[in-house]
Amino acid sequence: MPAKYFEIRWHSRAGQGGKSAAQLVAETVLEEGKHAQAFPEYGAERSGAPMRAFNRISEGRIRVHHSVESPDVVVVIDDTLLSPTIVSGLKEDGVLIVNTKHSFDFVRKKTNFNGKVCIVNATDIALQEIKRGVPNTVMIGTLARVTGLMNLEMVGKKIREMFERKLPEEMIQANIRALRRGYEEVQCSG
Amino acid sequence: MAAKNVMAITGAEAAAYAMKQIEPDVVAAYPITPQTPIVEYFAKYVADGEVRTEMIPVESEHSAMSAVVGAAAAGARAMTATSSQGLALMSEIVYIASSLRLPIVMGLVNRALSAPINIHCDHSDAMMVRDSGWIQLFCEDAQEVYDLTILAVRLAEHEDVRLPVLVNQDGFIISHGVEPVEVLPDDVVKKFVGELKPVYPLLDTDHPVTYGPLDLYDYYFEHKRQQIEAMKHAYRVFPQIAEEFYEISGRKYNFVEPYRLEDAEYVMVALGSTNGTIKDVVDEMRSEGKKVGLLKIWMFRPFPKPEIQRYLTARKAVVVLDRAASFGAEAPLYEAVKSALYEAAARPVMGSFVYGLGGRDLKPEHVRYAFERAIALDLVADKEEYLGLRD
Numbered sequence: 001m002p003a004k005y006f007e008i009r010w011h012s013r014a015g016q017g018g019k020s021a022a023q024l025v026a027e028t029v030l031e032e033g034k035h036a037q038a039f040p041e042y043g044a045e046r047s048g049a050p051m052r053a054f055n056r057i058s059e060g061r062i063r064v065h066h067s068v069e070s071p072d073v074v075v076v077i078d079d080t081l082l083s084p085t086i087v088s089g090l091k092e093d094g095v096l097i098v099n100t101k102h103s104f105d106f107v108r109k110k111t112n113f114n115g116k117v118c119i120v121n122a123t124d125i126a127l128q129e130i131k132r133g134v135p136n137t138v139m140i141g142t143l144a145r146v147t148g149l150m151n152l153e154m155v156g157k158k159i160r161e162m163f164e165r166k167l168p169e170e171m172i173q174a175n176i177r178a179l180r181r182g183y184e185e186v187q188c189s190g
Numbered sequence: 191m192a193a194k195n196v197m198a199i200t201g202a203e204a205a206a207y208a209m210k211q212i213e214p215d216v217v218a219a220y221p222i223t224p225q226t227p228i229v230e231y232f233a234k235y236v237a238d239g240e241v242r243t244e245m246i247p248v249e250s251e252h253s254a255m256s257a258v259v260g261a262a263a264a265g266a267r268a269m270t271a272t273s274s275q276g277l278a279l280m281s282e283i284v285y286i287a288s289s290l291r292l293p294i295v296m297g298l299v300n301r302a303l304s305a306p307i308n309i310h311c312d313h314s315d316a317m318m319v320r321d322s323g324w325i326q327l328f329c330e331d332a333q334e335v336y337d338l339t340i341l342a343v344r345l346a347e348h349e350d351v352r353l354p355v356l357v358n359q360d361g362f363i364i365s366h367g368v369e370p371v372e373v374l375p376d377d378v379v380k381k382f383v384g385e386l387k388p389v390y391p392l393l394d395t396d397h398p399v400t401y402g403p404l405d406l407y408d409y410y411f412e413h414k415r416q417q418i419e420a421m422k423h424a425y426r427v428f429p430q431i432a433e434e435f436y437e438i439s440g441r442k443y444n445f446v447e448p449y450r451l452e453d454a455e456y457v458m459v460a461l462g463s464t465n466g467t468i469k470d471v472v473d474e475m476r477s478e479g480k481k482v483g484l485l486k487i488w489m490f491r492p493f494p495k496p497e498i499q500r501y502l503t504a505r506k507a508v509v510v511l512d513r514a515a516s517f518g519a520e521a522p523l524y525e526a527v528k529s530a531l532y533e534a535a536a537r538p539v540m541g542s543f544v545y546g547l548g549g550r551d552l553k554p555e556h557v558r559y560a561f562e563r564a565i566a567l568d569l570v571a572d573k574e575e576y577l578g579l580r581d
Contacts, residue, residue: 026368027198036198039367042309063466065331065363067551 006149007068008055011086012077015047017136021077022053024140028150028158029055035062050081057149073097073147077122077139082110090115095146097186099123099135104189118146118188125185129178130171137175141182152183196372201332201364204371205271205297205357206231208339210241211379214295215266215386218246218257220276224309226299226365228271251276255283262292263401265391267343271297273361275304277315281322287354288323289417290401293346293386294354296324297339300462300513301361302548310549311361313461313514316490317522323417325355325424326491328461332369335359337441338488340374343383344431350423352389358490360463362549378438421492428489445494447486448501450476454483456564457502457538459527460511461487464545464552468511471557482561487523495530502527504536507564511577513546521574528571541569545577552578 008025012018019040026038040053054068070089076082079100087096092115098107099122107117120142122135130137137159144150156176163172199207205228209217217236219229236245244261248254254270261268272280277298287294300316302308316326327342329335335357342355359365374382390399405413425445432443447465450472451457458468465486475482485501487494502508510528512521519525524542531537543560545552556577563569 023368030198030370037367037369063469065463065466066553
């Protein structure tokens with residue numbers, strides 16, 4: 001039988017790091033001995049345009065190469081993208097994770113989603129720690145907490161590897177602090 | 191055996207990483223759209239001093255292929271990469287590269303051709319140069335991109351072949367998708383590809399030669415015949431090189447990959463990344479007791495007719511999936527498979543499905559639908575049908 005797949009759909013605006021987040025998740029999961037794919041969906045390439053990226057994760061080898069239709073988790077990096085279509089295909093027992101400073105009610109009203117919702121104020125955390133409103137590392141921390149897919153230390157190690165040659169040490173540490181706060185400060189509905 | 195080195199990279203990076211280890215003498219590329227991340231990654235290796243390759247940024251794709259042709263004729267190992275409109279613009283020189291018998295390896299990220307403008311995957315670009323005399327390999331995933339790029343160098347440069355090779359990977363689906371890729375140590379790859387042995391290099395000024403002179407009805411035809419024969423040699427040589435590659439990598443390649451075919455009665459045939467999706471559907475349907483299987487095509491040119499005959503003769507039904515249309519004729523892969531079975535002792539019922547143009551997603555239920563049609567023997571050999579298309 002084909003492997004069982006755990007699927008994640010990321011919604012962000014181009015420039016917010018949705019694609020990089022999916023890639024980092026795939027790298028971390030692979031390092032932990034599981035199998036993973038990460039793939040973005042390209043449309044018009046302009047900063048601020050809504051974009052989607054996907055992860056497919058499995059204990060066994062992944063062979064399929066089609067889009068993710070019914071994800072287990074939807075991660076929304078920008079809450080101005082919230083609408084009923086954002087949860088299309090999301091499994092009933094799936095989770096909607098949103099970067100927002102608003103309440104659960106706000107998210108439910110925008111999406112009509114009645115399943116499990118998790119919220120985190122990732123933009124503020126990113127502004128405080130990284131001094132830039134790029135909340136993707138925070139969201140990875142949140143995802144790690146909500147799904148238990150990844151070990152936080154391993155994600156930190158991967159962030160270090162990814163940025164080692166691009167960013168100064170204090171920025172790497174800021175990203176890892178942001179990651180940790182995403183893990184700690186998420187709130188989930190019952 | 192050393193610990194396996196698995197990297198999480200895209201198909202584009204897998205191609206570039208293979209190129210880094212091959213370390214060709216010359217890479218020429220046009221650096222903006224529709225170019226691919228392959229040359230972007232490779233340019234970084236050059237800038238970081240990780241390879242000693244001469245990187246030539248040219249002013250168009252036509253010039254990219256021209257520069258690579260010049261370099262290869264001079265006796266250099268030359269590579270490049272392109273996609274869709276880029277290949278269209280180079281196509282004049284693409285024909286010349288094979289006609290001059292130059293062993294160039296080019297990564298092709300398969301994307302739709304304009305118009306209308308579309309950046310996503312289909313095989314129209316590869317099919318546009320189907321009859322240009324290049325060997326064509328198709329990859330299912332990023333691992334195959336890495337492996338076949340390395341293998342292609344040996345195939346292209348083999349003294350009996352001396353033909354350019356296209357290594358196809360599905361645009362975005364593979365080129366921009368991150369997957370695990372097991373890479374070989376640099377020295378193993380370098381030893382495998384070895385040194386290029388130039389044949390009649392222009393730089394050998396003690397033995398001056400002319401490339402591409404006027405050649406009219408007196409000898410042009412004979413020269414074309416030599417090209418036809420060289421393709422046959424590629425068919426003969428490929429398994430030997432694949433066997434050597436197996437020895438260093440543990441990964442087996444061939445003209446085709448049969449998947450659960452032993453007792454299969456209903457067989458699908460396809461190119462590229464779709465094969466992975468089909469494999470999952472085959473497993474699912476097998477668990478329901480349905481005798482389905484897959485014949486994946488790795489080598490599309492030269493077309494492996496004997497393998498098609500061996501694996502498909504006497505099956506109950508065969509469905510061929512094409513990610514390109516041939517306007518006014520049968521789709522390219524279907525046409526080739528159907529023609530190969532003309533003299534088969536027992537011909538299967540056949541059906542043609544075109545899918546995925548312009549990046550339209552092929553879902554498992556589409557694959558299942560095509561299999562169900564085969565199982566019902568509800569196929570008409572002369573009718574082209576479509577998967578995932580609005581009526």
